[in-house]
Amino acid sequence: MCGIVGYVGSASSAPILIDGLRRLEYRGYDSAGLAVHGSRAIEVRRAVGKLRNLEAALAERPLDGHVGIGHTRWATHGRPSEVNAHPHVAGPIAVVHNGIIENHLELRRRLVAAGCTIASDTDTELVAHLVHLEVERGKDLESAVRAALGEVRGAYAIAVLSSREPDRIVVAKASSPLVVGLGDGENFCASDIPALLPYTKRMLFLEDGEMAVIEAGAVQVTTIAGKPVERAPRVIDWSPVMAEKAGYKHFMLKEIFEQPRALEDTLRGRLDRENGDIHGHEIGLSDADARAIDRVVLLACGTSHHAALAGRYFIEALAKVSTSVEIASEFRGRDAVIRPGDLVIAVSQSGETLDTLIAAKEAKAKGAKVLSIVNVIDSAIPRMSDATFYTHAGPEIGVASTKCFSTQVANLLMFSIWLGRRRDTLSPARAAELVEGLARLPQTMKDVLSGTRQLVANLARRYVDARDVLFLGRGLSFPIALEGALKLKEISYVHAEGYAAGEMKHGPIALIDNRVPVFVLLPKDSHHERSLSNLQEAKAREAIVIGIATEGDEQARTVSDDLVEVPDIAEELTPFLTVLPLQLYAYYVADFKGTDVDQPRNLAKTVTVE
Ligand code: G6P
Numbered sequence: 001m002c003g004i005v006g007y008v009g010s011a012s013s014a015p016i017l018i019d020g021l022r023r024l025e026y027r028g029y030d031s032a033g034l035a036v037h038g039s040r041a042i043e044v045r046r047a048v049g050k051l052r053n054l055e056a057a058l059a060e061r062p063l064d065g066h067v068g069i070g071h072t073r074w075a076t077h078g079r080p081s082e083v084n085a086h087p088h089v090a091g092p093i094a095v096v097h098n099g100i101i102e103n104h105l106e107l108r109r110r111l112v113a114a115g116c117t118i119a120s121d122t123d124t125e126l127v128a129h130l131v132h133l134e135v136e137r138g139k140d141l142e143s144a145v146r147a148a149l150g151e152v153r154g155a156y157a158i159a160v161l162s163s164r165e166p167d168r169i170v171v172a173k174a175s176s177p178l179v180v181g182l183g184d185g186e187n188f189c190a191s192d193i194p195a196l197l198p199y200t201k202r203m204l205f206l207e208d209g210e211m212a213v214i215e216a217g218a219v220q221v222t223t224i225a226g227k228p229v230e231r232a233p234r235v236i237d238w239s240p241v242m243a244e245k246a247g248y249k250h251f252m253l254k255e256i257f258e259q260p261r262a263l264e265d266t267l268r269g270r271l272d273r274e275n276g277d278i279h280g281h282e283i284g285l286s287d288a289d290a291r292a293i294d295r296v297v298l299l300a301c302g303t304s305h306h307a308a309l310a311g312r313y314f315i316e317a318l319a320k321v322s323t324s325v326e327i328a329s330e331f332r333g334r335d336a337v338i339r340p341g342d343l344v345i346a347v348s349q350s351g352e353t354l355d356t357l358i359a360a361k362e363a364k365a366k367g368a369k370v371l372s373i374v375n376v377i378d379s380a381i382p383r384m385s386d387a388t389f390y391t392h393a394g395p396e397i398g399v400a401s402t403k404c405f406s407t408q409v410a411n412l413l414m415f416s417i418w419l420g421r422r423r424d425t426l427s428p429a430r431a432a433e434l435v436e437g438l439a440r441l442p443q444t445m446k447d448v449l450s451g452t453r454q455l456v457a458n459l460a461r462r463y464v465d466a467r468d469v470l471f472l473g474r475g476l477s478f479p480i481a482l483e484g485a486l487k488l489k490e491i492s493y494v495h496a497e498g499y500a501a502g503e504m505k506h507g508p509i510a511l512i513d514n515r516v517p518v519f520v521l522l523p524k525d526s527h528h529e530r531s532l533s534n535l536q537e538a539k540a541r542e543a544i545v546i547g548i549a550t551e552g553d554e555q556a557r558t559v560s561d562d563l564v565e566v567p568d569i570a571e572e573l574t575p576f577l578t579v580l581p582l583q584l585y586a587y588y589v590a591d592f593k594g595t596d597v598d599q600p601r602n603l604a605k606t607v608t609v610e
């Protein structure tokens with residue numbers, strides 16, 4: 001997830017672009033850059049790290065011009081470095097981009113074969129070269145962008161300059177956000193509303209598959225295919241702070257609702273729907289390596305540990321490899337047995353958690369191969385890993401992890417499908433069903449979020465004063481029970497326990513009375529009957545029972561005091577749906593209590609101490 005911004009008018013563009021980027025820095029912050037039409041050519045300044053480094057570069061070598069584009073980067077292809085920072089230049093063309101180009105490998109091969117010299121590891125630079133080739137064939141900038149995008153698959157919001165047409169910016173959008181701001185004798189573009197609010201409140205929202213030519217006195221919108229589009233501007237009455245959170249009260253709530261998008265970005269380019277398989281080149285193992293794995297050991301902390309627990313179910317069920325899950329700090333604390341045939345998977349949002357990093361290094365030193373599942377590109381864990389299968393959730397600001405959890409679970413499921421196919425433990429038909437289920441998942445998650453939000457907020461209001469809350473689940477619902485309890489503890493400071501439902505009778509059942517809400521996860525899966533019995537056991541001790549069940553489950557409805565329903569879905573996909581109401585419940589309890597939701601007391605987003 002990156003931020004882009006553009007300006008065309010009579011003012012000096014660089015300060016406006018920098019100001020816009022500062023408001024977009026929440027979208028990414030590993031490098032930044034500007035391209036501005038100077039008196040003769042396009043000039044570019046780029047810098048690694050926070051925006052202040054770019055400002056320092058500009059103070060040394062200022063940019064002067066009335067038309068320009070800017071970018072703040074959250075790396076997805078290629079490590080954070082100056083050469084990978086945007087804008088990317090090819091001949092007279094400069095491009096900034098937010099999104100992921102799916103067919104980048106194929107485009108890179110073709111461009112290299114056509115004689116292009118590609119300086120960076122990014123997918124974006126390829127777009128600059130494609131546009132350049134079209135301009136060389138005699139096209140104007142608008143037609144060149146149109147033709148180039150005909151070759152691109154994936155998600156993008158791009159803004160393009162050409163030194164041959166210094167009065168305009170051409171922008172285009174597919175899946176990634178882009179707004180055009182309308183001023184008086186000046187016009188703007190940006191990834192998001194907040195970048196533009198100090199300059200204008202009149203915005204044109206582009207739809208997927210649309211592009212626009214932005215000049216100081218006019219904005220023309222067309223489809224990428226070339227059909228004119230009439231679009232009325234809208235007036236936005238947000239305050240800049242609200243806008244940064246896209247209208248949500250907290251980043252955590254925004255990130256909960258961002259999960260369908262985060263999933264979509266994480267699945268993009270990886271589902272092989274034609275063959276019911278996963279494109280697994282990022283996993284870094286050959287088919288022979290996949291067949292030779294003796295054992296998988298998953299290492300993680302906190303929420304990532306819960307994702308890893310779900311991963312164990314997938315790997316054992318689909319690929320039939322014996323798998324253990326280790327809390328990274330505990331793995332380090334003993335002389336754990338690791339053999340050369342073991343595959344260690346380190347799961348981490350930040351890629352910097354010290355316990356996970358050291359545990360992975362220890363495992364590597366003992367001869368294991370290390371694959372990591374990480375969200376922050378080129379962080380410490382990917383740098384020491386043999387391969388990294390990145391999640392593409394974008395920056396997560398709320399300390400309590402939500403969207404990164406879902407994308408970690410998605411990567412673990414994709415890994416297991418890939419492994420199962422290579423080991424012949426997963427039939428092509430079943431793999432195809434799972435791949436199709438994954439492809440549909442973002443929409444289903446969207447439906448669950450909008451369908452349960454009010455109901456869950458009401459439950460939170462009703463039980464906000466409960467001193468203890470239990471979460472029970474079996475099978476794949478057990479890690480979700482743990483995650484539901486962790487979320488509640490983290491942000492609302494309520495004592496909560498996640499338990500394997502079958503273990504309740506060995507202890508936590510003593511906690512139950514008529515003041516304790518008990519969430520029982522019982523989607524229609526292979527554990528349903530037994531989970532229903534556990535629900536009845538809790539009910540018999542007068543607990544307040546909240547069932548999280550599959551739509552139409554009449555037994556669950558009869559015994560639950562409150563019921564949250566999720567759609568019927570393949571067992572492996574249930575965690576993606578059942579976790580949503582639990583995240584919302586924790587959020588609303590915390591909000592009603594008035595705690596600091598995004599930065600709860602005593603916690604840190606990234607823990608780099610032992
Ligand atoms: C901290 C965060 C948690 C996170 C855990 C592991 O405790 O507050 O949200 O789950 O670290 O972090 P990682 O970056 O390794 O996933």
